[in-house]
């Protein structure tokens with residue numbers, strides 16, 4: 001496996017694409033709550049100050065006021081940290097944006113343990129559970145620059161609320177510029193026949209590391225990037241599982257009520273296969289460096305490889 | 317710790333100034349070692365945190381859970397380096413442990429978690445929620461236990477954008493929490509700019525007076541003023557909560573950090589670290 005290091009984190013690429021779209025589309029506005037340097041929304045502000053509103057450190061008010069503007073027919077992009085927008089403003093998102101199906105799009109940065117260094121108060125490790133559970137909400141998690149730029153376009157062009165989880169730090173480039181992405185799509189990033197690793201976001205890279213490790217042990221893993229978590233690509237998973245007959249879901253999120261629960265229940269109801277779910281095991285994480293923290297909590301490539309190997313042994 | 321009540325007022329001021337500089341050096345050292353953390357708002361709060369922990373608050377480091385102690389809640393939890401430094405130097409845990417800030421397996425989390433470390437009376441890190449907890453702690457002290465210990469809480473001037481501050485202030489006035497002292501660190505910077513740029517909040521004094529607080533003001537870097545004002549807050553028994561407006565400079569004590577937005581949450585490199593420590597030593 002050989003990927004170029006990314007120059008920018010997905011949060012920045014998303015904000016850059018938002019700014020570029022703002023050049024040709026003057027109809028949408030951007031709301032921020034005093035985290036412009038963390039969400040990179042300042043890039044949009046510098047270019048389009050008349051369509052940018054910093055609402056102060058006030059997440060509920062920011063989200064609810066966005067709902068008000070959206071109710072008037074305007075598209076609003078709300079920028080923030082995953083923990084603060086999804087949890088503080090949850091009721092406003094559910095009842096006043098998703099229920100009336102308003103055009104509010106969320107740039108949600110610092111997803112999962114990518115904010116490891118700041119500690120648990122800043123780690124969005126339940127956001128996917130909250131956001132995928134609300135009816136009408138769409139959820140995207142790009143893993144690299146090409147998919148992050150595409151995620152903004154999908155969010156803006158899809159009617160209704162769309163939540164995009166983004167990462168704090170740059171990782172690796174997985175896709176070329178010609179690649180296309182769509183709502184409900186996925187990408188098979190590595191073909192294999194022994195086991196399917198379904199994953200998203202920063203865990204795509206860790207899963208690819210795991211696949212390299214597994215190859216040394218004679219296990220041929222298929223890795224699928226589910227950059228669209230809701231809706232998600234059931235056909236591609238079904239096809240992969242027909243071939244491999246074993247499912248691992250790896251995510252930087254609580255295991256409970258994450259994408260793993262969704263995918264596992266779906267396979268259980270359709271075509272049960274031996275399954276392993278990798279995520280935070282009903283625990284809070286801690287402050288620390290990103291690589292040490294994901295390894296300590298079982299989310300690193302080697303940890304994914306070990307659990308996957310154990311599952312494959314069971315299958316055989 | 318020497319008993320400051322045996323000292324003259326001037327000697328108390330001198331002593332606290334020295335301690336505040338020592339705490340500032342720990343802050344710079346911790347954030348440099350971690351290469352992560354919030355220096356600017358730690359340095360602006362250093363003087364009044366020193367006055368509280370080393371002169372005014374009733375505490376027993378050997379018995380951190382002492383029921384009648386004064387309480388302290390750092391509502392602007394991102395500046396926990398100054399809180400951790402004060403607790404360590406005051407003897408709540410070993411000073412060497414400060415070096416573990418933000419590292420894996422450390423008790424010194426990136427934002428403070430109450431049960432992790434002796435002396436932390438509440439968790440914080442999500443702005444606004446610390447203050448509401450302080451109101452609850454003050455309600456327990458005054459209304460349920462009927463004790464007269466004080467509850468001190470420190471807020472950022474950006475933090476008071478949060479609606480929860482205003483909700484909880486109404487409750488503090490309703491329940492006549494004169495055991496509550498809320499210190500607002502007015503360094504005039506939040507994350508994206510000045511208060512006027514991000515969210516115009518002045519006049520802060522009139523707002524808190526209207527909410528039902530007694531409002532005091534002090535120069536947050538003039539230790540004599542800090543000590544006098546906080547002694548007055550400590551004696552409060554008017555039936556109203558007290559709000560102390562501390563006028564400060566973000567990054568205070570390190571020339572190149574003062575009033576610089578950048579130094580809200582940035583770690584110094586080696587050269588910056590060396591200069592910062594030299595400046596703080598020079599002033600100590």
Ligand SMILES: Cc1ncc(C[n+]2csc(CCOP(=O)(O)OP(=O)(O)O)c2C)c(N)n1
Pocket residue numbers: 033034035057084356357358360392394395441442443444471472473474475476501503505506507566580
């Ligand atoms: C609920 C919440 N929203 C946003 C943040 C991110 N944040 C951390 S510090 C900060 C600015 C705080 O400014 P201020 O209260 O003035 O603190 P100080 O200047 O003393 O550092 C922001 C927006 C947060 N920690 N919590």
Ligand SMILES: [Mg+2]
Pocket residue numbers: 357472473474501502503504505506
């Ligand atoms: Mg401030």
